[in-house]
Amino acid sequence: MEYSRYLDCLADDFARLRALVPTNPTAPVPTCPGWSVTDLARHVGEVYLHKTLAIRDGVEAEPWPPAELASEAPLALLDRAYAELRSEFAAHDPQDPAGSWYAPGRSVGFWIRRMAQETVIHRIDAELGVGAPVAPVPDDLAVDGVDELFRVFVEYSVAEWADAFHEILAGSPGWTFTVRADDTAWSVRTEPAVFRVTDGVADAADVTVTGPPAAMLRWAWGRELAGEPSGVRVDGPAEAVAELRRCIVIATQ
Template sequence: MTSLGSGSLEYDRYCAEIAEQLGQLRATLAGADLSATVPTCPEWTLGYLARHIGGAVRWAERLVATRATGDIPEEDVPGIRGPEGDDPAALDAWLAETAELALKTLSGVSAETSVWSWAEPQNAGFWARRMTHEVAVHRADAAIAAGVAYEVAPDVAADAIDEWLEIVRFVQRTEPGDSAGELRGAGRSIHLHATDAPAGLDAEWVIEFREDGFVWRRGHEKASVALRGPLTEVLLAFYRRRSLDGGAVEVLGERGLLEFWLERASFG
């Protein structure tokens, strides 16, 4: 089974970050219209998005809590769909409970605790990292829908880009029919360059296309096209949450190659 890597943050940080991200999501939702359409997920309302996020965390928590050796159906996860009705207070309380439950369960085991997952490593560490970025990126969707500012810690943002690259590569290698399979062809490359990274954080990436797929690494190198801007904005553009034309990022070089990537990079 293909590995996604263990991430650049410590396990305890991932555990705490899930709760932190859920807390920030609750703040984003405070006073917002839960029936509003989410522009970046146009088939969802803000209320549905919140339930999707909380449900994903509860599913992952149940996998870890039961030391699952296989997938667990949604119907076997207590409280996965959240409260009935559209009471904002009930939804907020459910998200708070979700954060507390996830933190307690994940903090109660080690990263190496064996747990089923859809890729390597099959352990609790996989789910702590995956849920950190599941909530962090979907929180951006919520912030965009609610019309409020979105910020994320630089090291979390950098690791989210790492994980997205790992996921797209995983899909390319395991799902031959997926559009990610088209991300190949020697002689082309993409450079992501965060312009505001704090000292000590390497927040530049090089994606190199090869005949058999693509590889990536952190680093500063000349490429066919570069995406430059503040780290949070690079993250959002790379995850297709912000337009390349919104004024927050700059594209230098072969824009068509970057668009080619963004159209085909997939989560399966």
């Protein structure tokens, strides 16, 4: 995706999220246990500010968030943070350096992509929290979001912080997965200390996961509601699917 496309998607999903928060601010968010819609708004604002500083200062601030943010009203924080984030994006080229935990992507462009994907997922959280219909997710954004999840979060995290995944993968018999969102497919391989992602269909996959892009994005990020029909079909051993899911959860905590 072009960076201009990410920024357009970010704007659309932020506007949707921002409009939903006041409609039922105390509603629980089922996909973020323990959070209300107000908590979600505060979280997104804190994330935006954190990434703004990562660009401005060249390093990700830790610890985060600072205590003084707790006194700022959630919607005011969200609005201020979004304005500062967009201002920082506008002041830089995507290739400009920025602080990032992801070594291959220490650039402003990395955060443009990441914040577009962060916002669409939390927009869905807000919709589920207030009981609003989940608005469509464009196919290109959804496919990119699945790719980012597998490669940037899980594959990179397993390679860099293998100890965090030891309990999950140490006893893995070795599984192969084909994940297909319409015309795009990923092959995933798990085994002890390994989570490997390649393009295309896996040979003799143990598990196949298929569905349209938006449904696949929600499935991959755990944004489906329990008891509701899924738009994704999963075929294969439950223990293999559980291993994949646990890797995703650890990588995205």
